[in-house]
Amino acid sequence: MRHETSLDPSFQQLALNLLELQGCSDGQLPESMPLPCVSSVMSIAHDLRDLLFPGVHRPRPLSPTSRVQSYAAQLSSIHERLESEIGRALQHAGQVAPRLHSGSTRNAIHPTELTARFLSRLPQLLTLLSSDVSAAFEKDPAAKTRDEIVLCYPGIEAITIYRIAHELLTLGVPYLPRVMTEWAHRETGIDIHPGARIGGSFFIDHGTGVVIGETCEIGKGVTLYQGVTLGAWSFPRDEDGHLIRGAKRHPTLEDHVTVYSNATILGGTTVIGAGSQIGSSVSLNRSVPPNTIVTIERPSLRFREAA
Numbered sequence: 001m002r003h004e005t006s007l008d009p010s011f012q013q014l015a016l017n018l019l020e021l022q023g024c025s026d027g028q029l030p031e032s033m034p035l036p037c038v039s040s041v042m043s044i045a046h047d048l049r050d051l052l053f054p055g056v057h058r059p060r061p062l063s064p065t066s067r068v069q070s071y072a073a074q075l076s077s078i079h080e081r082l083e084s085e086i087g088r089a090l091q092h093a094g095q096v097a098p099r100l101h102s103g104s105t106r107n108a109i110h111p112t113e114l115t116a117r118f119l120s121r122l123p124q125l126l127t128l129l130s131s132d133v134s135a136a137f138e139k140d141p142a143a144k145t146r147d148e149i150v151l152c153y154p155g156i157e158a159i160t161i162y163r164i165a166h167e168l169l170t171l172g173v174p175y176l177p178r179v180m181t182e183w184a185h186r187e188t189g190i191d192i193h194p195g196a197r198i199g200g201s202f203f204i205d206h207g208t209g210v211v212i213g214e215t216c217e218i219g220k221g222v223t224l225y226q227g228v229t230l231g232a233w234s235f236p237r238d239e240d241g242h243l244i245r246g247a248k249r250h251p252t253l254e255d256h257v258t259v260y261s262n263a264t265i266l267g268g269t270t271v272i273g274a275g276s277q278i279g280s281s282v283s284l285n286r287s288v289p290p291n292t293i294v295t296i297e298r299p300s301l302r303f304r305e306a307a
Contacts, residue, residue, distance in 0.1 A: 034092060035088060036092075037085065037088075038183075044078055045183070048122075049161070050074070051122065053129075053150050075119065079115055079119060082115050084111075086111040086115060087111040089175040090111060090174065092175070114173060118171055118173075128163055129160055132156060132159050133149050134146070134201065135202065135221065137149055139205070139223060140205060153207075154187075155204030157184065158188045158210075162184065162192040162194060162198070163198075166195075166196070166198075168194070169194045169195060177195075188207060191210065193214040196213065196216040198218040200221075201220055201221045202220075202221075205223065205224070206226035207226055208226045209226055209227040209229075211230065211231060212230050213231050214249070214250065215247070216230045216250040216251060217253070218253045218257075220255045223259070227263075228259045228262070228265075229263075230265050232250055232268070233266040248268035250268060251267055251272065252270070252271045252272070254273055254275075257273075257274065257278070258277045260278065261281075263279065263280060263284075264283045265284045266285045267285045270285060270286060270287055271287040276291060276294070277293045277294070282294050
């Protein structure tokens with residue numbers, strides 16, 4: 001292995017330039033501002049998923065006694081690691097004061113307390129996720145069992161990670177929620193911002209290309225198909241030209257709305273009334289009354305003999 005003194009001076013100068021551009025004076029890393037570790041955060045998320053859906057991603061303990069012991073051991077490990085990552089996130093966010101999503105650094109609760117509060121919400125989280133799985137089973141005739149849905153459906157994977165991330169965001173934890181949902185985005189092709197508020201019995205069928213923005217509000221029993229975008233119509237700015245963060249930019253879908261493939265619904269004042277159906281490829285930036293079906297006019301097809 002080469003010693004530092006044998007390194008090419010051009011590499012040393014390049015390293016110094018990079019460190020200076022990163023705000024590190026005299027080439028020293030800012031050890032007082034540690035960031036959360038992405039791999040550690042996702043390891044925690046996966047362990048939480050295993051607790052919520054036991055036996056799906058790793059072998060299930062056989063006896064009830066060993067299952068309790070296994071759960072308790074997992075919870076203890078998750079608590080220790082999650083507390084550490086929350087501590088890193090809060091320390092970094094507090095020192096660099098970035099513009100994070102609204103309310104993410106609103107309190108000074110100790111990481112131990114935040115971790116305990118989060119873990120105490122796991123039963124409610126499981127109830128919500130169970131309703132999501134049931135919705136998928138009731139609405140998809142291709143599903144043979146609920147276990148198949150948990151094993152195979154990318155929509156449930158994305159929703160599971162979103163619900164974990166949303167709970168953390170609600171508690172005021174920075175960084176970790178976005179790390180989790182962007183991992184799910186890469187894995188499933190489904191982009192759900194952890195700030196969105198989504199009711200129970202939520203079903204994403206197929207899922208590829210679905211986008212759900214930060215300030216979306218989605219009621220109970222909503223179904224989205226592939227390619228649906230719930231996005232912003234515009235990005236308001238203040239008098240200095242800076243983006244106004246935290247304003248309602250994305251639509252509201254009331255209970256039991258269905259949005260079919262490749263539809264686009266935009267705007268923070270757009271409300272899709274309860275029980276409405278939005279057809280494939282529709283583009284909307286205005287509200288729709290309850291129990292309304294919106295479709296585009298049927299396009300005409302042209303047939304001709306192939307050359």
